[in-house]
Amino acid sequence: MTDRPRGRHARPDTQVDAASPRPVHPSTASAGASGVSGATESHTSAPVAASGGARVSQKPTPIAAYTTFRVGGPAASTVVATTRDQLVDAVRNTWRAHDEPLLIGGGSNSLVSDDGFDGTLIRVATSGIERVSADVPEGIVRLRVEAGESWDGLVAHAVEQGWAGIEALSGIPGSCGAAPIQNIGAYGQELESVLVAVDLLDRGTLEVTRVPAAELGLGYRTSTLKRHSGDEPERDAVVLGIEIDLRDNGGQSEPIAYAQLAFSLGVELGERLSVAQVRKTVLALRTSKGMVWDASDPDTWSAGSFFTNPVVAESFARTLPERAPRWPVDSDDDAVTVIPLDEFTGQIQRPAPREAQVKLSAAWLIENAGVHRGFQLPGSHAAISSKHTLALTNRGGASADEIAELARYVQSRVQSEFGVILQPEPVLVGVEI
Numbered sequence: 001m002t003d004r005p006r007g008r009h010a011r012p013d014t015q016v017d018a019a020s021p022r023p024v025h026p027s028t029a030s031a032g033a034s035g036v037s038g039a040t041e042s043h044t045s046a047p048v049a050a051s052g053g054a055r056v057s058q059k060p061t062p063i064a065a066y067t068t069f070r071v072g073g074p075a076a077s078t079v080v081a082t083t084r085d086q087l088v089d090a091v092r093n094t095w096r097a098h099d100e101p102l103l104i105g106g107g108s109n110s111l112v113s114d115d116g117f118d119g120t121l122i123r124v125a126t127s128g129i130e131r132v133s134a135d136v137p138e139g140i141v142r143l144r145v146e147a148g149e150s151w152d153g154l155v156a157h158a159v160e161q162g163w164a165g166i167e168a169l170s171g172i173p174g175s176c177g178a179a180p181i182q183n184i185g186a187y188g189q190e191l192e193s194v195l196v197a198v199d200l201l202d203r204g205t206l207e208v209t210r211v212p213a214a215e216l217g218l219g220y221r222t223s224t225l226k227r228h229s230g231d232e233p234e235r236d237a238v239v240l241g242i243e244i245d246l247r248d249n250g251g252q253s254e255p256i257a258y259a260q261l262a263f264s265l266g267v268e269l270g271e272r273l274s275v276a277q278v279r280k281t282v283l284a285l286r287t288s289k290g291m292v293w294d295a296s297d298p299d300t301w302s303a304g305s306f307f308t309n310p311v312v313a314e315s316f317a318r319t320l321p322e323r324a325p326r327w328p329v330d331s332d333d334d335a336v337t338v339i340p341l342d343e344f345t346g347q348i349q350r351p352a353p354r355e356a357q358v359k360l361s362a363a364w365l366i367e368n369a370g371v372h373r374g375f376q377l378p379g380s381h382a383a384i385s386s387k388h389t390l391a392l393t394n395r396g397g398a399s400a401d402e403i404a405e406l407a408r409y410v411q412s413r414v415q416s417e418f419g420v421i422l423q424p425e426p427v428l429v430g431v432e433i
């Protein structure tokens with residue numbers, strides 16, 4: 001059971017109409033944002049009540065059917081919102097009842113307790129992709145996409161049109177609405193580089209506002225909207241839609257920015273290829289690592305990478321074995337300091353220099369702590385993927401407890417070997433690691 005206190009703060013931004021945009025292509029959302037689709041919807045019991053037309057079930061629904069981990073006990077009630085109005089109504093109604101809903105898009109970044117969720121699960125199944133033409137710079141394609149659209153469906157659509165910017169994000173399961181929550185990223189691209197704004201329904205005001213991407217605190221697998229380790233998010237809000245800018249480059253990709261991808265494509269870093277070629281190669285790479293969700297492959301019954309790559313001070317990294325991979329992290333030293341006029345003393349103090357940070361490889365740390373692909377605790381149904389050290393997987397019939405137990409084991413091995421505490425990447429609902 002999960003009892004979530006209210007969000008801490010919310011800011012008013014430009015208010016927008018809650019109505020859905022006009023879809024311009026057949027929706028991919030009905031196929032499900034996660035790929036768990038068939039199982040997902042067919043399992044939902046017949047509607048027993050209506051909330052603005054949304055399907056509502058008060059039969060306890062096993063959340064396992066909605067998650068790529070295939071774990072999670074029952075939700076007290078379930079609403080499937082297929083339009084923006086239904087989604088807004090369902091969330092507002094839950095908040096007005098002083099309750100916190102559990103939002104699920106594709107369920108590919110959620111680890112939900114075996115006890116389930118003692119509240120309303122709202123499945124985001126809205127659809128629509130609209131091309132915006134007013135005030136868009138030349139060479140840019142601006143899209144407004146409803147939260148329930150499949151992320152990979154959107155990438156496929158963009159690649160078919162020859163639009164660049166998200167081709168390296170091919171094959172990431174889940175919904176477009178959840179993409180900003182942890183600023184999805186892979187193979188040298190991140191959502192942040194194309195995201196212009198999101199339409200948010202804020203808990204504080206119950207209003208819908210269009211919020212610029214710059215206000216979302218987007219960073220490496222984080223934003224102000226994310227519930228880290230089950231904590232409250234900095235901003236308690238529901239994403240109704242996203243707005244992204246893609247480049248109309250005659251079918252050319254963005255410069256390749258990831259060494260392994262460049263190697264597989266047979267080009268140097270910084271070169272461009274066709275977006276279709278990049279998508280094809282990314283999908284092949286991801287498939288070889290079990291990183292494309294596949295109902296028939298337990299190596300993909302996961303949340304992708306279970307741990308983020310730790311970011312540590314360079315001085316600490318020097319204490320690790322030399323062969324431990326590390327990458328410099330952009331520093332914020334050049335950040336502009338704004339001093340209110342009435343507080344300005346005539347002197348500008350230089351900020352204290354921050355120690356350089358480096359990013360470590362969580363996969364390397366795990367392997368070198370002696371936990372290898374396929375590792376399974378005795379009697380457990382959870383295991384490290386046989387294709388990728390960073391993915392914790394359900395081998396069939398695993399409980400959330402078993403996955404959490406494996407996660408704690410990995411964490412403790414890495415901590416005792418290297419003094420680094422790995423942080424889980426998925427959102428934990430009623431689960432403690």
Ligand SMILES: Cc1cc2nc3c(=O)[nH]c(=O)nc-3n(C[C@H](O)[C@H](O)[C@H](O)COP(=O)(O)OP(=O)(O)OC[C@H]3O[C@@H](n4cnc5c(N)ncnc54)[C@H](O)[C@@H]3O)c2cc1C
Binds near residue numbers: 103109147182290
């Ligand atoms: C095989 C596999 C590979 C993966 N590879 C990658 C990868 O390469 N890069 C990467 O970044 N991630 C990866 N992931 C993680 C995951 O796919 C992404 O984080 C994805 O964006 C999650 O989308 P979702 O709709 O499934 O989220 P869900 O699991 O449904 O939700 C995740 C969180 O967002 C909240 N949420 C969902 N929808 C909304 C909404 N509309 N408004 C507000 N909150 C919402 C949920 O309550 C929950 O807290 C992978 C996962 C799997 C299973």
